[in-house]
Amino acid sequence: MKIGELSRLTGVNPRLLRYYEEQGLLASERPGGGHRRYAPDAPETVRRIRHLLAAGLPTAVIREVLPCVEGVGADDVPTLAPCTRPYLRGQLDGVNERITELQRSRDSLSALLEHSENVA
Numbered sequence: 001m002k003i004g005e006l007s008r009l010t011g012v013n014p015r016l017l018r019y020y021e022e023q024g025l026l027a028s029e030r031p032g033g034g035h036r037r038y039a040p041d042a043p044e045t046v047r048r049i050r051h052l053l054a055a056g057l058p059t060a061v062i063r064e065v066l067p068c069v070e071g072v073g074a075d076d077v078p079t080l081a082p083c084t085r086p087y088l089r090g091q092l093d094g095v096n097e098r099i100t101e102l103q104r105s106r107d108s109l110s111a112l113l114e115h116s117e118n119v120a
Contacts, residue, residue, distance in 0.1 A: 003028075003036045010046040017046070023059040025049050025066060048078045057091060 007014045020026040021036075026045055028036040048069050052062045065088070068081040080088070 001038050001040070001042065003038070006038050006042050006046065009043045010050075012046055012050070020046070020049055020059075024063045025059060044072075047076060048072075051076070051078050056095060061087070061091060 001009075003014045003017055006012075006017060010017075017026065018036075021028055026038070026042065026049065028038050028042075030036060045066075048066060049062060052065060053059075057065065065080060065084050068084045069078045070081055071079045073079045
């Protein structure tokens, strides 16, 4: 299928589909005329990419994890091979660390604001 059709089927902008291809997440062929042609399973691949992006995974991680998708579970959420769990656990730990840092920043900013309002 051509990029326009893939875009219509998935609701993903062609520019973003090209980006996925540049990042090694999506494959295409360029026969004769040089136009991209995607395999019939490309819409499913794009849906998987979108789910993994929505989980906050960077494209470098998705490139590693995408081959380990074993299917689709409830709510079209990809089912990943058990070998990806340590990788995903590391990503989750990183997110939790950033949340903790943001909470500390919020608390500090809140205290600064409260103090400055009480002084004025």
